[in-house]
Amino acid sequence: xxxxxxxxxxxxxxxxxxxxxxxxxxxxxxxxxxxxxxxxxxxxxxxxxxxxxxxxxxxxxxxxxxxxxxxxxxxxxxxxxxxxxxxxxxxxxxxxxxxxxxxxxxxxxxxxxxxxxxxxxxxxxxxxxxxxxxxxxxxxxxxxxxxxxxxxxxxxxxxxxxxxxxxxxxxxxxxxxxxxxxxxxxxxxxxxxxxxxxxxxxxxxxxxxxxxxxxxxxxxxxxxxxxxxxxxxxxxxxxxxxxxxxxxxxxxxxxxxxxxxxxxxxxxxxxxxxxxxxxxxxxxxxxxxxxxxxxxxxxxxxxxxxxxxxxxxxxxxxxxxxxxxxxxxxxxxxxxxxxxxxxxxxxxxxxxxxxxxxxxxxxxxxxxxxxxxxxxx
Amino acid sequence: xxxxxxxxxxxxxxxxxxxxxxxxxxxxxxxxxxxxxxxxxxxxxxxxxxxxxxxxxxxxxxxxxxxxxxxxxxxxxxxxxxxxxxxxxxxxxxxxxxxxxxxxxxxxxxxxxxxxxxxxxxxxxxxxxxxxxxxxxxxxxxxxxxxxxxxxxxxxxxxxxxxxxxxxxxxxxxxxxxxxxxxxxxxxxxxxxxxxxxxxxxxxxxxxxxxxxxxxxxxxxxxxxxxxxxxxxxxxxxxxxxxxxxxxxxxxxxxxxxxxxxxxxxxxxxxxxxxxxxxxxxxxxxxxxxxxxxxxxxxxxxxxxxxxxxxxxxxxxxxxxxxxxxxxxxxxxxxxxxxxxxxxxxxxxxxxxxxxxxxxxxxxxxxxxxxxxxxxxxxxxxxxxxx
Ligand SMILES: Cc1cc2nc3c(=O)[nH]c(=O)nc-3n(C[C@H](O)[C@H](O)[C@H](O)COP(=O)(O)OP(=O)(O)OC[C@H]3O[C@@H](n4cnc5c(N)ncnc54)[C@H](O)[C@@H]3O)c2cc1C
Numbered sequence: 121x122x123x124x125x126x127x128x129x130x131x132x133x134x135x136x137x138x139x140x141x142x143x144x145x146x147x148x149x150x151x152x153x154x155x156x157x158x159x160x161x162x163x164x165x166x167x168x169x170x171x172x173x174x175x176x177x178x179x180x181x182x183x184x185x186x187x188x189x190x191x192x193x194x195x196x197x198x199x200x201x202x203x204x205x206x207x208x209x210x211x212x213x214x215x216x217x218x219x220x221x222x223x224x225x226x227x228x229x230x231x232x233x234x235x236x237x238x239x240x241x242x243x244x245x246x247x248x249x250x251x252x253x254x255x256x257x258x259x260x261x262x263x264x265x266x267x268x269x270x271x272x273x274x275x276x277x278x279x280x281x282x283x284x285x286x287x288x289x290x291x292x293x294x295x296x297x298x299x300x301x302x303x304x305x306x307x308x309x310x311x312x313x314x315x316x317x318x319x320x321x322x323x324x325x326x327x328x329x330x331x332x333x334x335x336x337x338x339x340x341x342x343x344x345x346x347x348x349x350x351x352x353x354x355x356x357x358x359x360x361x362x363x364x365x366x367x368x369x370x371x372x373x374x375x376x377x378x379x380x381x382x383x384x385x386x387x388x389x390x391x392x393x394x395x396x397x398x399x400x401x402x403x404x405x406x407x408x409x410x411x412x413x414x415x416x417x418x419x420x421x422x423x424x425x426x427x428x429x430x431x432x433x434x435x436x437x438x439x440x441x442x443x444x445x446x447x448x449x450x451x452x453x454x455x456x457x458x459x460x461x462x463x464x465x466x467x468x469x470x471x472x473x474x475x476x477x478x479x480x481x482x483x484x485x486x487x488x489x490x491x492x493x494x495x496x497x
Numbered sequence: 498x499x500x501x502x503x504x505x506x507x508x509x510x511x512x513x514x515x516x517x518x519x520x521x522x523x524x525x526x527x528x529x530x531x532x533x534x535x536x537x538x539x540x541x542x543x544x545x546x547x548x549x550x551x552x553x554x555x556x557x558x559x560x561x562x563x564x565x566x567x568x569x570x571x572x573x574x575x576x577x578x579x580x581x582x583x584x585x586x587x588x589x590x591x592x593x594x595x596x597x598x599x600x601x602x603x604x605x606x607x608x609x610x611x612x613x614x615x616x617x618x619x620x621x622x623x624x625x626x627x628x629x630x631x632x633x634x635x636x637x638x639x640x641x642x643x644x645x646x647x648x649x650x651x652x653x654x655x656x657x658x659x660x661x662x663x664x665x666x667x668x669x670x671x672x673x674x675x676x677x678x679x680x681x682x683x684x685x686x687x688x689x690x691x692x693x694x695x696x697x698x699x700x701x702x703x704x705x706x707x708x709x710x711x712x713x714x715x716x717x718x719x720x721x722x723x724x725x726x727x728x729x730x731x732x733x734x735x736x737x738x739x740x741x742x743x744x745x746x747x748x749x750x751x752x753x754x755x756x757x758x759x760x761x762x763x764x765x766x767x768x769x770x771x772x773x774x775x776x777x778x779x780x781x782x783x784x785x786x787x788x789x790x791x792x793x794x795x796x797x798x799x800x801x802x803x804x805x806x807x808x809x810x811x812x813x814x815x816x817x818x819x820x821x822x823x824x825x826x827x828x829x830x831x832x833x834x835x836x837x838x839x840x841x842x843x844x845x846x847x848x849x850x851x852x853x854x855x856x857x858x859x860x861x862x863x864x865x866x867x868x869x870x871x872x873x874x875x876x877x878x879x880x881x882x883x884x
Contacts, residue, residue, distance in 0.1 A: 322836040460858075464696070472836075479829065479832060479833050
C-alpha cells in the first residue's frame with residue numbers, strides 16, 4: 121500500500137497549481153466564463169505547451185503515456201482553480217475511447233491532433249431526457265449508402281460550441297432492450313445540418329444545445345460496431361464520473377482552504393471567528409468531507425486503472441462527492457457571512473461550479489439506484 | 498387544544514388575499530428578484546398604506562389599525578407567500594422605535610409619512626468589521642455645535658441608493674464599553690458626503706457599501722438619548738419576533754416545485770413518477786409542516802403576551818435551513834435542467850429554482866446568525882451554562 125502521490129504526480133500537481141495560481145486569478149476565470157464562447161484559445165495553447173492534452177496517450181501518438189490517476193491529479197488542480205478548459209471533454213470523454221475502441225485509422229486520425237492540442241472534442245450523449253440511461257438516447261442515425269444520416273437533438277453537451285469534432289451517441293436501430301441499437305459516431309462539427317446554441321449553466325462551462333438535421337457522417341466514422349455502442353458509453357461514463365469527481369475535489373479543497381484562512385482572520389467579538397466552537401465544528405466537517413471525497417475518488421480510479429471491478433466504487437464516489445461538495449460550499453458560505461454572498465466574490469463561482477457538478481454525470485440519487493441494484497439484485 | 502385560527506383572522510386572511518389578487522397579480526408574483534423594480538414595490542406599498550396595512554400595529558392617529566398579533570402574523574404570512582412587499586426598515590424598525598423613544602417632533606415628522614408609504618429608509622447597522630458583533634461598530638459621530646459629523650464606512654446598506662433616509666447606528670463615545678457608546682440617527686440620504694457603491698448579490702439582488710465623509714446631521718435627528726442606541730437597536734429586534742422568518746416564503750417555493758414537477762416531462766422522463774423524487778417531495782412537505790407548527794407556536798405565544806425568545810430562534814433556524822434543503826432538492830430533482838440560470842434556453846420556470854437556491858444562502862447568517870441563535874436555544878431555552 122502507498123497512498124501518496126508518485127514523484128511524477130507530485131511534480132505534475134505542483135506545476136499545475138503554480139501555473140493556474142499565477143496565470144488564472146479568479147477574476148480572469150470569471151471574465152473567460154462570461155466571454156462569448158466561455159473559452160480562451162490562449163489558455164488552451166498554454167496548457168498544451170505544458171503537455172496536458174497528451175497526458176494519457178501513448179508516445180506513438182505524441183502523448184506522455186500517463187494514466188487516469190495522473191489525469192485526476194491534474195483535474196483536481198483544474199477544479200481548484202476553476203480553469204476553463206475542454207480537457208475532460210476532449211481527452212477523457214473522447215480521446216480515451218478512441219484509443220480504446222477506435223480503428224487504427226481513427227486513432228491515427230484523431231489522437232495526434234488531440235495530444236498536440238490541435239483538436240478539441242465534445243461528447244454528445246444527453247438529450248431532452250437528461251438522465252444517463254440508454255433509454256434516453258433517441259437521436260436517430262439512418263444508414264444511407266456508405267454514410268449515416270443523423271437527426272435529433274442533444275442537450276447539456278459541454279464544449280460543443282468550441283469543438284472541432286463531436287463524439288455522438290445515436291440510435292441506429294431498435295435493439296430490443298434500450299441498450300441495443302446504440303452506435304457512436306465521430307462527427308466533424310462543421311458538417312452541414314449541425315446547429316449549436318450555448319446554454320447558461322450554473323458553472324458557465326459551455327454546455328450546449330446541439331441539433332442535427334440530416335447530418336451525413338461517413339460509415340468509416342463509426343466508433344466501435346454498429347448497434348453495440350452502449351458498453352462504450354458506459355466505459356466513457358465511468359471515466360466521466362471520476363473526472364467530474366476529481367474536479368469537484370479541487371473545488372472543495374479551495375473552499376476549505378479559503379474558509380480556514382478566513383476563519384483565522386475574521387475577527388468578531390474580539391476574537392477570530394475560527395476560535396468559536398461552532399465554526400471549528402464546521403471546519404472539521406468540511407475537512408472530513410474533502411478528505412473523504414478525495415480518497416473515495418482516487419480509490420475508484422485506482423481500481424479502474426488496475427482493471428478491478430470498479431462500478432460500485434465509482435457510484436459511491438459520485439454519491440459522496442455530489443453531496444459533500446454541496447455541504448462544503450454551504451459551510452464555506454456560512455463561515456464567510458455577508459461578504460461571500462456578493463457576486464464579486466470567488467465563492468460565487470465555486471458555489472455554481474458545485475451545483476453543476478452535483479448533477480453532471482448523474483445525481484447522487486441516480487448513482488444510489490445503480491449501487492443498490494448492484495448490491496441487492 | 499385548538500389549531501384553528503379565530504374567525505376574524507381567517508376573514509382578514511381572505512380580505513388580504515382579495516387585495517393581493519387585485520394589486521399584486523400572478524404576473525408579479527412569479528417575477529424574479531431581478532425583475533421586480535423598486536418603483537413597483539413603492540407603488541404597491543402606497544396601496545397598502547391606503548388600506549392601513551403598512552403600519553397596522555400602530556395607533557390610528559398614526560395611520561395604523563391596532564391589529565392583533567395574530568392578524569399581523571397572518572398578514573405577513575400571506576404577503577410573504579405571494580412575494581409581495583410588506584415589511585420595510587421604515588415600518589418594522591423606524592416607526593415602532595420612534596413610537597417608543599422618538600420626540601413628538603420626530604414622531605409627527607416621520608411616522609405619518611412612513612404610514613402613507615411616502616418615505617423609505619435604508620438600514621445602516623453593519624460595517625466591514627461589525628456584522629454578527631454589531632456592537633463593535635465604528636462609524637464615528639462627533640458633536641459639533643448643534644450637529645453631529647459622521648465619518649466611516651457601512652457595509653451592506655441595502656436600499657441606500659434608493660431610500661430617502663438612513664436609520665443609522667454610529668459611535669458617539671469611543672471610551673465607553675462598546676455597547677454604551679452607540680447612538681441612533683435618522684440621516685437624510687441627500688446630505689453631502691455620502692457615497693454609495695453597489696454590491697450585487699447572489700439570487701439577483703443589490704445591496705451597497707456606503708462611505709460617510711463629514712456628513713452632517715442635526716442633533717434633532719438623534720433618536721432618544723446619546724449612547725443609548727444599542728438598547729434601542731436590541732428592543733427594535735424584539736418587534737420582529739413574529740416576523741423573524743415567514744414560513745410561507747418556503748411554502749410558496751414548495752408549492753411551485755410541486756406544481757412544476759407534477760407536469761414536468763423531460764423527453765419522456767416524468768420526475769413525478771420517480772420514487773426518489775416522490776420520497777423527497779414527501780419529506781419536504783413534512784419538514785414544512787414542522788416549520789409551520791414552530792411558527793404558529795411562536796406567534797401564539799406573542800398573542801398571549803409571552804416572549805418567545807428561544808422559540809422564535811427555532812423558527813428562524815429551522816425555516817432558513819429548510820429553505821436551503823428545499824431549493825437544493827428542487828435543483829436536484831430537475832436533473833441537469835436544475836443548473837440552468839435565468840435567461841437560459843430550457844431553464845425550468847426561467848431559472849426560478851436555481852435563483853432561489855442562490856438566495857437561500859443568506860438567511861442562515863443574516864438577521865441573527867444561526868450559530869448565535871443555536872446558542873440562544875441551548876442557553877436561554879434549555880438552561881445550559883453559557884460558554
Ligand atoms: C444581501 C445582504 C443584505 C444586507 N442588508 C443589510 C442592511 O440593509 N443593513 C445592515 O445593517 N446590514 C445588512 N446586512 C448585513 C447582515 O446583517 C450581516 O451579513 C450579518 O449581520 C452577518 O454579519 P457578517 O456578514 O459580517 O458575518 P460575520 O459576523 O463575520 O460572521 C461570519 C460567521 O461567523 C459566525 N460567528 C460570528 N460570531 C460568532 C460567535 N460568537 N459564535 C459562533 N459563530 C459566530 C457567524 O454566525 C457566521 O457564520 C446585509 C447582508 C447581506 C448579505
